[in-house]
Amino acid sequence: MKHIFLIIIYLSLVIPAPVQADNVIHWYHADFPPSSIMCGELKGKGHENYLEKKLQNALPEYKHAEHIANYGRILKQLAETNGCCVTMMKTQDREKFIEFSEPVMLYISNGVITLKSRLNEFKPFIDEQGFISIAALFNTSPMRMGISKGRRYGGMVDKIVDNNKNSKKLIVHYKRDLLETLAKNIQAERTIDYAIGFPHELQWLVSQSFVEDKFIFIPIRELPEYVLSYVGCSKNKWGKRIIGKVNHIINGQYEDEYKKKYQQYLPEKLIGVHEKYSTQVFPLKSN
Structure with missing residues (x-):
C-alpha cells in the first residue's frame, strides 16, 4: 500500500497537469449569415466573425475554440460551462446566467x-x-x-x-x-x-x-427601430474577467470596418437610419 502511495505521488510530480479550462475561451455562434458565415467562399467573413477574431487576437493569453450551434444550445452551454458568444441580445432571463459586455453592435430591429x-x-x-x-x-x-x-x-x-x-x-x-x-x-x-x-x-x-x-x-410597430447586441459570457468569476477585458478592448467604439460589414447587406434605404442611431449610441469614433 505504501509503495502504491509513493507511485501516485511520483506520477503527480512528473506528469504535467492538464491545461486549465480557465485558459480556454469557447466561442459559440450560430449559423447566422451574414453575421456569422460558416461555409462557402465567404466563410469567416461575416461581421460577427470579424469581431470574434478581433477579440481572439487581442486576448493571446487564452486559447480559443469555436463551436457552431443554434441559440437554444448556445444558451444551454453558457449556463452549464464556461463560454462566450460574440453577439447576443440582452434579456432579464439571460442576465440571470450570462454576463454581458457594453454594447458592441446596433441592428435594425427584426x-x-x-x-x-x-x-x-x-x-x-x-x-x-x-x-x-x-x-x-x-x-x-x-x-x-x-x-x-x-x-x-x-x-x-x-x-x-x-x-x-x-x-x-x-x-x-x-x-x-x-x-x-x-x-x-x-x-x-x-x-x-x-x-x-x-x-x-x-x-x-x-x-x-x-x-x-x-x-x-x-x-414591426411594437418593436423599437433598433436593438443593441452584446458579447455574453458565462455568469461567474471567469466570465466577469473575460467581459472586463472585452469592454477594455472595445472601449465604447463601433469600429468602422465592423459597421461596414453589417451595412453591406442592409437595404439601401436603411443605411442612413443605421448611421443615425449608431452615432447616438456610439459617440466615440474608432481609432
Missing part, C-alpha cells in the same frame, strides 16, 4: 418577412407609416409564424412566443441556420406564412441566391 405576392393578406395589420402590428397579426389572423429555437427577437414578439408555446400558429425551427430554412418554407408555401428576422438576414439570402427575390420586409 420585422415580418413574407412573400411580396401575399402582401394584401397583411395589409389590414399595416399602418400608414408602413409598420405592422405583430400582436394583431398573430392574435386575429390564422396565419402561422416561423421562429428559430432559442432565438430572442425582442419585446412583443418574445412575449407572443413565450405565451403561445403550444399554439398551432407558432412553428419552431430547430436546425442550426436561423432563417434560411424558414424562408424556403415560406417560398414553397408549405407550413409557414411569415417569419421574424432581420432585414440584413433576408438581403443576404437573396444576394446569395439561397431564396428568390420574392420577399418583403415589414417593420
Whole structure:
C-alpha cells in the first residue's frame, strides 16, 4: 500500500497537469449569415466573425475554440460551462446566467418577412407609416409564424412566443441556420406564412441566391427601430474577467470596418437610419 502511495505521488510530480479550462475561451455562434458565415467562399467573413477574431487576437493569453450551434444550445452551454458568444441580445432571463459586455453592435430591429405576392393578406395589420402590428397579426389572423429555437427577437414578439408555446400558429425551427430554412418554407408555401428576422438576414439570402427575390420586409410597430447586441459570457468569476477585458478592448467604439460589414447587406434605404442611431449610441469614433 505504501509503495502504491509513493507511485501516485511520483506520477503527480512528473506528469504535467492538464491545461486549465480557465485558459480556454469557447466561442459559440450560430449559423447566422451574414453575421456569422460558416461555409462557402465567404466563410469567416461575416461581421460577427470579424469581431470574434478581433477579440481572439487581442486576448493571446487564452486559447480559443469555436463551436457552431443554434441559440437554444448556445444558451444551454453558457449556463452549464464556461463560454462566450460574440453577439447576443440582452434579456432579464439571460442576465440571470450570462454576463454581458457594453454594447458592441446596433441592428435594425427584426420585422415580418413574407412573400411580396401575399402582401394584401397583411395589409389590414399595416399602418400608414408602413409598420405592422405583430400582436394583431398573430392574435386575429390564422396565419402561422416561423421562429428559430432559442432565438430572442425582442419585446412583443418574445412575449407572443413565450405565451403561445403550444399554439398551432407558432412553428419552431430547430436546425442550426436561423432563417434560411424558414424562408424556403415560406417560398414553397408549405407550413409557414411569415417569419421574424432581420432585414440584413433576408438581403443576404437573396444576394446569395439561397431564396428568390420574392420577399418583403415589414417593420414591426411594437418593436423599437433598433436593438443593441452584446458579447455574453458565462455568469461567474471567469466570465466577469473575460467581459472586463472585452469592454477594455472595445472601449465604447463601433469600429468602422465592423459597421461596414453589417451595412453591406442592409437595404439601401436603411443605411442612413443605421448611421443615425449608431452615432447616438456610439459617440466615440474608432481609432
